[in-house]
Amino acid sequence: MFPRCRVLASRRSSLPLRSQIITERPRPRVPVYNASTRWTSGGVPQKLGSDRVHFPGAVNSKFTTTLSFDQPESRPAMPTYRILDQDGEVVDKERGPPSVPDEEVLKWYTNMLTVSIMDLIMFEAQRQGRLSFYMVSAGEEGIAVGSAAALHPDDVIFAQYREAGVFAQRGFTLDDFMAQLFANRHDPGLGRNMPVHYGSAALHIHTISSPLATQIPHAAGAAYALKQQDLHRPSADAAGGAGESAARRVVACYFGEGAASEGDFHAALNIAATRGCPVVFVCRNNGFAISTPTLEQYRGDGIASRGLGYGIETVRVDGNDVFAVHEATLAARAKALENGGRPILLEAMSYRVSHHSTSDDSFAYRARVEVEDWKRRDNPITRLRKWLEARGLWDEERETDARARIRKDVLAAFARAEKEKRPPVRNLWEGVYAEVTEEAEAQIAEMKRLLEKYEAEYDLSEYEGGIAGLDRKKE
Amino acid sequence: MLGVRLLSKRALRPYSTHPPNARLNLPIDYAATPLLAHAPKTCLSNPELPHHVRDGKTSRLNLFQAVNAALRHALGSDERVLVFGEDVAFGGVFRCSMGLANDFGTERVFNTPLSEQGIVGFAIGAALEGMKPVAEIQFADYVYPAFDQLVNEAAKVRYRAGSTDMHAGGLVVRMPMGGVGHGALYHSQSPESLFTHVPGLRVVIPRSPIQAKGLLLSAIASPDPVIFMEPKILYRAAVEQVPNEAYTLPLSKAEILKEGKDVTIISYGTPLYNCFSAIEAAEKDFGVSVELIDLRTVYPWDRPAILESVKKTGRAIVVHESMINAGVGAEVAATIQEGAFLRLEAPVQRVAGWSTHMGLAYEKFNIPDVVRIYDTIRKVIEY
Numbered sequence: 001m002f003p004r005c006r007v008l009a010s011r012r013s014s015l016p017l018r019s020q021i022i023t024e025r026p027r028p029r030v031p032v033y034n035a036s037t038r039w040t041s042g043g044v045p046q047k048l049g050s051d052r053v054h055f056p057g058a059v060n061s062k063f064t065t066t067l068s069f070d071q072p073e074s075r076p077a078m079p080t081y082r083i084l085d086q087d088g089e090v091v092d093k094e095r096g097p098p099s100v101p102d103e104e105v106l107k108w109y110t111n112m113l114t115v116s117i118m119d120l121i122m123f124e125a126q127r128q129g130r131l132s133f134y135m136v137s138a139g140e141e142g143i144a145v146g147s148a149a150a151l152h153p154d155d156v157i158f159a160q161y162r163e164a165g166v167f168a169q170r171g172f173t174l175d176d177f178m179a180q181l182f183a184n185r186h187d188p189g190l191g192r193n194m195p196v197h198y199g200s201a202a203l204h205i206h207t208i209s210s211p212l213a214t215q216i217p218h219a220a221g222a223a224y225a226l227k228q229q230d231l232h233r234p235s236a237d238a239a240g241g242a243g244e245s246a247a248r249r250v251v252a253c254y255f256g257e258g259a260a261s262e263g264d265f266h267a268a269l270n271i272a273a274t275r276g277c278p279v280v281f282v283c284r285n286n287g288f289a290i291s292t293p294t295l296e297q298y299r300g301d302g303i304a305s306r307g308l309g310y311g312i313e314t315v316r317v318d319g320n321d322v323f324a325v326h327e328a329t330l331a332a333r334a335k336a337l338e339n340g341g342r343p344i345l346l347e348a349m350s351y352r353v354s355h356h357s358t359s360d361d362s363f364a365y366r367a368r369v370e371v372e373d374w375k376r377r378d379n380p381i382t383r384l385r386k387w388l389e390a391r392g393l394w395d396e397e398r399e400t401d402a403r404a405r406i407r408k409d410v411l412a413a414f415a416r417a418e419k420e421k422r423p424p425v426r427n428l429w430e431g432v433y434a435e436v437t438e439e440a441e442a443q444i445a446e447m448k449r450l451l452e453k454y455e456a457e458y459d460l461s462e463y464e465g466g467i468a469g470l471d472r473k474k475e
Numbered sequence: 476m477l478g479v480r481l482l483s484k485r486a487l488r489p490y491s492t493h494p495p496n497a498r499l500n501l502p503i504d505y506a507a508t509p510l511l512a513h514a515p516k517t518c519l520s521n522p523e524l525p526h527h528v529r530d531g532k533t534s535r536l537n538l539f540q541a542v543n544a545a546l547r548h549a550l551g552s553d554e555r556v557l558v559f560g561e562d563v564a565f566g567g568v569f570r571c572s573m574g575l576a577n578d579f580g581t582e583r584v585f586n587t588p589l590s591e592q593g594i595v596g597f598a599i600g601a602a603l604e605g606m607k608p609v610a611e612i613q614f615a616d617y618v619y620p621a622f623d624q625l626v627n628e629a630a631k632v633r634y635r636a637g638s639t640d641m642h643a644g645g646l647v648v649r650m651p652m653g654g655v656g657h658g659a660l661y662h663s664q665s666p667e668s669l670f671t672h673v674p675g676l677r678v679v680i681p682r683s684p685i686q687a688k689g690l691l692l693s694a695i696a697s698p699d700p701v702i703f704m705e706p707k708i709l710y711r712a713a714v715e716q717v718p719n720e721a722y723t724l725p726l727s728k729a730e731i732l733k734e735g736k737d738v739t740i741i742s743y744g745t746p747l748y749n750c751f752s753a754i755e756a757a758e759k760d761f762g763v764s765v766e767l768i769d770l771r772t773v774y775p776w777d778r779p780a781i782l783e784s785v786k787k788t789g790r791a792i793v794v795h796e797s798m799i800n801a802g803v804g805a806e807v808a809a810t811i812q813e814g815a816f817l818r819l820e821a822p823v824q825r826v827a828g829w830s831t832h833m834g835l836a837y838e839k840f841n842i843p844d845v846v847r848i849y850d851t852i853r854k855v856i857e858y
Contacts, residue, residue, distance in 0.1 A: 156604060190637035201639035206603060209635060211627045217596025218603060218628070224557075225604035228582065232554065251600075263620070267593025274588055275597075431634040432674045434644060434698035437727070437775045 078304045080349055081328055082318035086378050088386025098323040102393055108149060108322055109388060110402065111168040112141035112381050117406045118164070118174070119354070121414065122181060122195075126358040130418065131181055133195045137162045139320075139353035142380025143284050144254075145169045146325030147346075150333060151252055156222050157205040158215040158253045161196050162284065166254065170203040174409055178417030185420055185464045190427045212255070213262035216281065219253030220272035220343070223279035226251060227341045250336045251279040252329075257347075258289020260303045269310040269343065278341035280332045281312075284319065286352035291365040307345035319348035320380040323387075353379070422462050424469030436472075444470055499756055499845040503712075503748045510732060510751055511683055511715035518685060518716035523724055533716040538709045541684035541717050542571045542649075545691040546609060548721040550579045555645070556695065557601060558584045560594055560611030568613060569651055569710050595621035599629050599643050599700075607645035607695055615652035615704055616664040629700040630675030644698035647691070651707035652680070653745050653796055654842050659835035665744075665797035665828070670702050671774035671806065677701040677726055678774045680744040683709070684717045689724030690771065697726060706745040729777035731784070735766035738855055739784040741807055742794040743770040746826075746843050750794055753848035763856055773803050781807060782814040789820040790855040794843050799827035821858035824851045 046054045053061040083098055085091050090098075098105075119136035126134040137144060144165025151157070159166055167177070175186070180198050183191035188199060189207060199207025206218070226249045259265065260283055272279050283303040287294055300306065307314030313335060317328045325348055332344040351374045355362040362371070388394035425447075429440040436444075448470045451458050460466045493501055505511060512518035515533040536544065549556045558572055558579075564586045566573035576584040587594050591612055598610035612618045618625070625648065633642035654663045670678045677699050681687040687705065694701035732747065733754065742750050747769055754765040766784055770776055785791045791811050793804035804825035811823050826843040833841055 158600075188637050188639045189635060192637060193635050197635070199636055199639055199641065201636075201641055206641055207632070207636040207639065209628065209631070211623060214596060214624060214628050217593050217624070218600030220593075221597035221600025221602075221608070222604040223600075224597070225601040225606045228557075228606065229604070231582075263590075263592055264596055264624075267588070267590040267596060270588045270590065271593045271597050275585070427637075431637060433677075433775070434633070434642075439775055439778065 077301045078316045080316045080318050081324050082321045083323040084321045084387055088383050108145050109384050111145050114406050115141050115164045115168050118410050121410050133358055135161055135196045135357045136354040137164050140284055140350050141165045142322040143319040143325055143348040146322035147282055147329040150326050150329035152247050154249050156251045158219045159208050160255045161208050163254050167198050174413035178413045182417040184417055185423045191423045212259040213264035216253055216264050216268035219251045219279050220268045220277045223251040223277035224275055227278055248337050250333050254282045257285040257303050272343035273310045273312050276341045277343055278336040279343045280336050281345045283347045285347055286350045288352050290356045302347055304347035312343050312345050314345040316347045319350035320378050320383055322380055322384050421464045424465045425463050426470050499849050505712045515716045524722050528718045528720045528722045531718055531720045533718050536684045536717045537711050537714045538684045538687050539570045541687040543573055545688040549695045555607045557606055557608045559587050561589055561613050563611055591617055591620040592624055595624040598646055602643040602646040609647045612650040614662055615650040615666055616661040626673050630673045643700050646700040647694045647703050649703045652704040653706040654838050655708045660832050663833040667773050668802045679772050680704045682744055682747050682769055683713050684715050688717055689722050693723040693726050708745055727772045727775050729780040730769045732769050733767040735764040737763040737788055738765045738790040739788045740792045741768045741781055746794045746796055749845050750848055753845045757849050757852040761856055778810055785811050785815045786818045789818050792824045792851050794826045796842055797828050798830050799825050800830050802827050821855040824855055826851050
């Protein structure tokens with residue numbers, strides 16, 4: 001990124017004594033570590049008369065005397081893996097139906113339905129001013145649920161913000177969702193974050209933050225940590241699959257196609273590849289980053305084509321096909337643990353049926369009819385419903401019952417959460433550091449003085465403990 | 476003959492000499508300054524060291540060797556510690572990681588691709604999963620691509636994770652900082668005040684090898700993310716007796732280097748040496764007594780220690796190399812004004828870098844040299 005001027009070696013300074021001048025030793029010709037086999041030929045000089053390159057930067061490139069630029073458009077777009085078609089039927093009749101137990105598929109369906117119904121209710125609640133903000137994941141429930149179902153419960157997850165289905169699939173309850181959305185005293189985030197910024201230590205999902213793509217290098221570093229830790233755990237086994245607690249772990253990292261334009265995406269995929277980090281990068285390509293269509297986001301073949309440039313095995317899947325997402329993630333997880341660990345990129349194609357957020361009216365930049373088309377034509381929930389119905393696992397009556405029950409449960413959790421108090425006010429200062437600093441204690445005392453002196457100016461009734469909520473927690 | 480002599484005289488720009496009649500702006504004699512422990516006894520008499528360390532042996536180390544010793548101890552005593560950054564594996568461009576990859580393996584001491592946002596983001600992720608990553612940014616001047624990761628992520632992750640208690644404690648980001656005589660715009664910067672404006676980060680700057688080792692081990696042990704800035708001009712210049720044993724020195728605690736009763740000088744890192752020279756001259760010339768305090772941690776900083784000193788002396792000067800405007804000195808001066816107003820006998824003074832960049836040929840005019848500190852002592856005494 002920057003020229004590393006070796007000025008310190010070549011110039012004499014006026015202030016420092018001679019003894020402190022930093023002299024550079026020449027860099028070793030052969031890299032001192034060989035984390036990657038690519039470096040094994042790094043010390044070999046260009047051979048006389050060879051037909052291919054032996055420069056350290058590209059070790060197996062053939063020479064050519066034809067000047068020809070590689071054309072991005074001359075390569076076919078990477079194919080999109082699917083199992084079910086839009087009617088919920090298995091496309092490849094020879095492969096047979098997906099081998100997932102019926103009750104698990106029904107659980108996926110229920111989780112997708114739950115997220116979708118919660119989305120409708122909470123979006124409306126925001127419109128009524130009962131919630132400050134909300135983001136739905138309509139059209140992308142299949143990506144979240146299908147991929148999360150393929151992970152081991154001990155796998156670590158980093159999400160962007162449109163992955164409520166991941167939380168649902170992992171075991172987040174409606175009360176967990178509501179506590180965060182209403183920033184009440186049960187919110188693990190202690191009322192500090194905007195709505196939909198969920199997190200859970202028990203479910204190994206790191207707390208969502210608003211800055212886009214920052215979680216992608218975190219995922220690489222976390223995966224490296226898991227790899228190191230599992231190396232020292234002799235019981236760790238590559239088998240994976242749900243239920244085995246001693247299995248080796250991977251990290252799953254979610255982000256949208258817009259976030260992939262950030263520098264952190266580049267940094268993360270590159271370092272994950274060079275350090276062999278067992279991480280599955282899941283890109284949700286839903287066609288829009290707020291108002292920006294993908295044509296203004298990139299000109300290559302989506303996000304998937306970039307994986308290869310980083311030396312990362314990559315697959316593109318139909319994000320509306322929960323089976324395809326599940327199977328691809330399962331395979332990606334297994335691959336991520338092969339050969340000591342490596343990253344895998346999965347691009348799941350879908351369409352953002354909803355507005356970007358409650359602060360966005362997407363009809364300002366796209367036609368209503370286009371959205372309606374997508375809703376009608378293809379949707380991960382209806383596609384799975386068709387498959388379930390064809391197998392006799394679902395019908396209109398069960399659908400009506402499920403919808404009514406989920407709706408009732410969401411509203412009940414909503415009502416419970418809305419009534420709860422907010423966490424104590426001291427949480428404004430707590431948690432900045434492991435211990436509250438002397439400076440912060442002085443500010444808490446000053447805030448307390450103001451609250452007492454100008455009692456009528458502040459409403460403390462909705463905060464647990466009222467003004468006593470500023471006091472230090474008793475040990 | 477004459478021509479050759481003239482030419483060679485011209486070719487040899489007198490970078491390392493000082494004006495013939497200079498009395499104040501002389502090169503720092505690191506071999507004699509009492510700010511460094513030149514004898515084992517001086518080193519081991521430090522009351523901040525635990526007893527078993529004070530009973531132990533010492534070695535003569537410069538600052539980069541002390542950093543290396545701290546990293547070596549951390550890697551050897553805790554398998555969660557990782558050391559990485561650009562060019563770290565062969566020993567680092569400043570020798571701080573010499574021998575570590577060999578002794579602890581390339582899985583724990585390794586090179587990263589050339590991407591500061593990647594290095595810090597990767598480090599945060601490793602810390603989030605319980606490791607203790609010590610990431611290196613090759614020069615503090617190149618930390619800005621990682622600014623988002625440090626400010627929005629490292630600093631805020633514990634706060635936003637709330638009761639889940641997921642945090643990036645154990646994360647240390649080391650970076651060489653400060654003027655080096657010829658580093659110009661991008662090998663001289665001191666960006667500490669940009670980080671002192673970020674709640675959630677601890678910002679530490681050692682002045683000597685003893686401090687470098689003790690404070691770096693504290694930073695690695697800290698449950699909070701730490702920005703650890705190493706004055707690169709001191710890597711080889713500052714040599715002292717350093718305890719062989721591992722030890723920690725307290726974070727967020729200032730150290731009184733010299734007691735005095737008329738003026739308090741507050742500084743950190745390299746300028747402390749110039750402060751000491753200025754104090755020696757001023758005490759002789761004006762018959763004053765100056766107290767010198769090393770902040771060590773510039774955020775969260777030791778406010779009570781500074782206020783106590785200024786309440787005693789009634790005069791305060793803050794000295795740092797980075798730009799005066801909105802620098803650490805501004806915060807220290809404002810705090811003194813608030814907390815010791817009735818005891819002040821002169822306005823709080825700041826001696827700092829001018830509000831400009833570090834142009835190559837002008838560094839000696841831009842750093843807080845002995846003259847500027849000396850003159851400011853006179854100013855506050857005569858006010």
